[in-house]
């Protein structure tokens with residue numbers, strides 16, 4: 135049966151544990167000197183060696199012939215523990231056994247002597263998941279632990295553990311493992327497993343594992359499986375969903391040239407290639423961070439610091455939005471357009487707002503009287519006249535106008551309806567509204583195209599299909615609602 139690399143390569147002695155020397159040294163000393171505590175608390179992020187060290191410790195305290203604090207790995211006890219058949223080593227997953235009754239039954243059990251080993255060792259994983267009642271019951275055991283019992287509590291979240299418990303344990307903080315240590319381990323595993331790996335690929339995997347050895351080995355496993363044991367940088371990138379450096383650079387250049395359609399094409403491209411867009415965003419930020427440093431050091435002079443900071447700000451917002459679950463592709467498109475079209479993120483008052491406001495107030499807008507309609511009476515957008523037939527032609531026209539490519543891309547799957555003097559755009563892509571709201575040139579251009587094709591001047595608005603009743607009651611509210619849903623900040627005075 136195939137065994138995952140990270141399981142197969144679980145360290146079996148303290149000396150085999152990577153990057154946690156500050157811990158393994160102390161534990162070995164305790165074994166050698168026989169000064170053993172009854173409760174240990176292992177804290178640290180995922181896959182850094184907590185469970186592994188707990189198991190090694192369980193072996194070492196019970197080993198019949200320990201060597202320099204390490205378990206021998208040869209005696210009956212070591213072998214039994216290694217094969218996970220030792221009755222005296224009890225692993226408890228507190229995530230699924232977190233009730234007070236679980237701890238009570240443990241309390242009844244601990245008083246009995248171990249069957250074979252010197253110490254019965256309880257390894258409690260995810261200990262922060264215990265309920266308040268369970269922690270209280272557990273505290274009672276910790277207050278007077280039987281001589282033959284050792285508890286090793288492991289957690290990724292120290293702050294969820296009561297201080298009364300923490301104070302009764304010897305604490306060990308597991309560090310994130312350095313890239314260098316991870317690379318070293320990957321090389322060793324590859325050598326023994328007869329996997330070829332490019333140094334650049336090992337470096338990339340280590341970077342993505344972010345200090346966790348389990349993750350690093352899992353990624354290696356995945357790469358080796360899909361590349362027939364020949365892990366190249368290009369393959370690793372593909373499996374990790376990482377864009378090529380080229381794409382990052384091209385994207386950054388397009389931003390600096392204010393070429394939003396170029397950016398959108400790259401976003402399309404990486405999306406097609408299943409690149410992880412969050413990671414792409416990160417790589418673009420890293421790129422501009424380097425530009426910032428070069429600029430600060432005066433080794434680069436073609437771009438102002440103000441502009442770089444603006445770019446980083448916008449990217450940061452997208453990064454956060456994507457991290458918290460927003461549509462990644464759309465977020466990147468919005469960022470690109472904001473940056474290329476010089477859209478103010480403050481949301482200056484736009485003609486679209488004015489149009490909506492004027493519907494309410496029925497006054498003539500002060501600016502650009504040539505391009506804006508005479509005041510529309512509120513009633514006129516009450517009923518919807520139906521699909522706006524020429525929309526297809528208008529999109530075609532947008533597509534063929536180079537300066538309107540971004541607008542076209544954001545509108546290409548849209549529909550439109552006519553309602554009195556309004557063309558109501560039905561688009562799932564909120565980028566379209568963002569563009570129209572923030573860019574008067576786009577609004578004017580599209581209105582002119584509509585005018586050329588229909589011979590009439592229309593105003594633009596968002597369409598709200600799912601709520602016709604509301605449209606009837608208060609069309610203004612419905613429009614504003616839709617606009618807000620699409621991230622357009624509309625203010626009604």
Ligand SMILES: Nc1ncnc2c1ncn2[C@@H]1O[C@H](COP(=O)(O)OP(=O)(O)OP(=O)(O)O)[C@@H](O)[C@H]1O
Pocket residue numbers: 139140141142143144145150151152153154178179180181182183184185186187259288289290311319346347348349351
């Ligand atoms: N410090 C390390 N040295 C060598 N290998 C390690 C180390 N840490 C983790 N590993 C590898 O990752 C696997 C999982 O490690 P382990 O179960 O000890 O992590 P953990 O810290 O308990 O993680 P979790 O918080 O997810 O329980 C091991 O089987 C081993 O392959």
Ligand SMILES: [Mg+2]
Pocket residue numbers: 184185186259288
């Ligand atoms: Mg663990």
Ligand SMILES: [Zn+2]
Pocket residue numbers: 196197198199200205206207208209210211212213
């Ligand atoms: Zn042994």
